[in-house]
Amino acid sequence: MDLFLEIARIVLPVVIVGGIALFVILRMKQKYKKGALGKKKTKSAQILLDSLIPFGMLLGLAVSILLSSFTNFSFLSAITWGPGIGMLFGYFAYEIFSKREESYL
Template sequence: MEIIRIILPLVIVGGIVTFVILRLKHKYEKGTLGKKKTKSAQHVLDSLIPFGMLFGCSIGVILSMFFRISSSSAISVGAGGGFLLGYIAYELYSKMDTEH
């Protein structure tokens, strides 16, 4: 049972990271990776995934303080979840039109 508690966060985060990287690689090869017209909008787009990871890590730290979860497991799963949420935000923001 202890091995499952150690390996499960690694498997979850590894699956998430593999999925996101393969999706980004596929978009890059097709030439459909998100591009914005203005430099500031491109900076926002490029920073969504790292900010998602930071947000996920902070949520993991907060959850590990209140629940009986290992800090390292909570931080790693939080970072993986934030990576996925950052990618989803990246996809949504890259499809939005910046001109009004």
């Protein structure tokens, strides 16, 4: 029984984060096929929009490493959970900012 719980504790984060990644990839693929990807008028705004998901993954990794160094959260689990949750937040940011109109200040 202990072996089963140990294997589940190791494999469960990978399965959950894999599901998050699969969700994001399939949603982006669906948006691409519909032609509904976010388009911005300026090149700099488009670059910012396109880099939200990778930036979210990097930020999630940094936050999770910091949390694992100050708490008893495992470092290897942090490497798994951080980019996965960051990818999900980056996708949500992409959805929000792709619908927002550009402001000309």
